[in-house]
Amino acid sequence: MNAATPPSSPSAAPDGHHAEVVAVAAERRWAVVVGLIIAVIILLMIFAGLHWASMPPSRVETVDVKTLHLRGEFAEGNLGTAVDADGKVTVRLIAQQYSFEPQCIVVPAGVPVTFRGTSADAIHGFIVGTTNANTMLIPGFVATFTTTFPKAGEHLMPCHEYCGTGHEAMWARVEVLPQEEFMARARGAERMNCVSR
Secondary structure, rough: OOOOOOOOOOOOOOOHHHHHHHHHHHHHHHHHHHHHHHHHHHHHHHHHHHHHHOOOOOEEEOOHHHOOOOOOOHHHOOOOEEOOOOOOEEEEEEEOOOEOOOEEEEEEEEEEEEEEEEEOOOOOOEEEOOOOOOOOEEEEEEEEEEEEOOEEEEEEEEOOOOOOOOOOEEEEEEEEOOOHHHHHHHHHHOOOOOHHH
């Protein structure tokens, strides 16, 4: 043995069999971890499916799309913004291929506004500018959410769910008025939209 070459030690260069055993053990551990994660996700899906099927959420409201425009909450005369008897501001709207009704909505700044909407024909959605107002409108169901617009201004409200060949032209506007101006206009109209100025 030459003095220039150091003697080989088992720890310096592990043999191929030892490396293979370590790799197989690591792969088995990760396979078990991934399998457990998948099992937990499947169990959660089953639990949620069974729970909601036997106890539907209390906020699910339905509406008859055949008589949507004719009677009830979403009749044409009820659409737009209204100040309820208790002082709450509610916006009612309908989405249909390829427009929103009303096309322009007026809301106050700094006041909670409840949106109630539905669809007459297909799944639609809307998002209001840079706000957190964002929901889907599904035929036969009423979508409800409440948001506050911090300052006056105008926002675009596009449909964000593909609803057919005219989808790209399905837009509306939301005008946010200062609270005093909104309340002054609300005294003179039962339902408000941008046209009812």
